[in-house]
Amino acid sequence: MRALNENRSFSKLESLDNKLYMVIAAPLVLKDKTYVLELIKDVTEDTLFYTYKDKTIEELRDEVNRLNMLVIKDELTNVFNSRYLNEHLPVLLENLSSPEFSLSIAMADIDKFKSINDTYGHLCGDYIIKEFAKLLDSYISELGGWTCRYGGDEFICVVENIPEDELYNKLNNFKETLLRTNFVFDEKKINLSCSFGVCYLCNENINIADALNLVDSKLYNSKKTRNTIS
Incomplete structure (x- = not known):
């Protein structure tokens, strides 16, 4: 592939x-x-x-x-990388021709990440990305799904065959946990929020480019207000 x-x-x-x-x-x-x-x-x-x-x-x-x-695998975060996404997501999208198969996809982005880099430096930025990925992947793994680093501070989450609202609910729980978490770097406490674009696919005929554009457009709407799931 x-x-x-x-x-x-x-x-x-x-x-x-x-x-x-x-x-x-x-x-x-x-x-x-x-x-x-x-x-x-x-x-x-x-x-x-x-x-x-x-x-x-x-x-x-x-x-x-x-x-x-x-x-x-992504070297920094140890979640999957975009190469894995480009190999495996098209195969899963092909399976949507079966009425018994569904796919939930989310795109995540850390809110105001650039200001973290500008304020605390790139080493801190790398630390934040790594810890964010670890926490996000732990939540997605509970659903039997996988996470990949799409680029920078953006991540893609993919879960097969779960109810339509289950990924949304799980990400909402993750978002609340993230807000309560203090990330400590060089004795400085940093709090985060993030935004998500989510789509649920079933009985669809869609390619990887269109699927990613769909969640990206939903993420774009979420970024207007931040700390939101669309």
């Missing part, structure tokens, strides 16, 4: 039966249609990967998972 979305080649490691494989995915255009060609090579005996030779299958699988996670 990543090779198709970004129109370039990617590689990753996979393990199977105590062997290590390099998987290379590359876009291929035939008669004006783009396909993805996957090449698989056994690299178990390659010098570059020789340190993995004596590991058990469980150790090998854990190491491969760790390496693959580095590609899809």
Whole structure:
């Protein structure tokens, strides 16, 4: 999916039966249609990967998972990154053709984040983003969903197959907790609020660009008053 979305080649490691494989995915255009060609090579005996030779299958699988996670996790916050979003959200949107499947999506933005950076510095800004992401992800995980850092202080939350108002209610609880939380950096107490744009999708035919534009427009409305969910 990543090779198709970004129109370039990617590689990753996979393990199977105590062997290590390099998987290379590359876009291929035939008669004006783009396909993805996957090449698989056994690299178990390659010098570059020789340190993995004596590991058990469980150790090998854990190491491969760790390496693959580095590609899809945001370095600062340890939630997923936009690459993960671009790979997985289109697949979930395709599932909306099933009447039994629904998707709740939220876009979050920290209110007045620029003033925090300007007042306390970028190290404090990074700390705030990290702590905000940790708290937000803990709430979304309770619903069985996942969170990704979309860019800067913006985050996307995605949850499958929950009642229409459940994500809204959970985010409202999160928002109240956030207001009560004192974030301490360099002995300074900082209080936050945030805004959300939320959409509920069911029996929809929508692509990732339109879905993100939808929650972004709702977030834009929330930012007019701040500390709001639209």
